[in-house]
Amino acid sequence: MNSSTAAPRFAFVGIAVSDMAASVAFYRRLGLAFPEGAEQEPHVEAELPGGVLLVLDSESTIRSFHPGWRPPTGGARVGLAFRCENPAHVDAVYEDLVGAGYHGELKPFDAFWGQRYAVVHDPDGNGVDLLSPLPGS
Structure with missing residues (x-):
């Protein structure tokens, strides 16, 4: 990267979830604010202090753009x-x-x-x- 190019800015932490409703309920219980109806969405975001996002994506959403994706093992x-x-x-x-x-x-x-x-x-x-x-x- 040369001196005239800015470094990328950290934007979000993403988690692949197998059950969106269960994950939204868990993180709401910890105080994160997801939009109404987020339980039925394939992709949701909650803003964290400082503007970084916690992003939840259903496994099917990830496979829609990365067909070979598999959940991590181990x-x-x-x-x-x-x-x-x-x-x-x-x-x-x-x-x-x-x-x-x-x-x-x-x-x-x-x-x-x-x-x-x-x-x-x-x-x-x-x-x-x-x-x-x-x-x-």
Whole structure:
């Protein structure tokens, strides 16, 4: 790239989803705003702080322009993190999600790096970290 060409600007995190309604419900539960009716759409976007987007595309949408695409195997390929208000909020969000039937991968704990930390899986098995600084960290 020469000096007169600007670097590309990061725009979105995209996730291939097997069930749009389940994924929209999961991420709405974490506070993301998807448009009304997003559950029935093949492609949806939620704006994150700073203008970056979280984009959900159904597997059929991806195959419409990339017929040979197959879901990754061997585990999730993307991880997302949500900062909670305080350590107790990590526990409450984790319990809310697990209580709603989502898989709790790692129960909340006080991590050696100074955070209350937990991991849940979205409907497609992607890791979603919940975290908050511990007091005094």
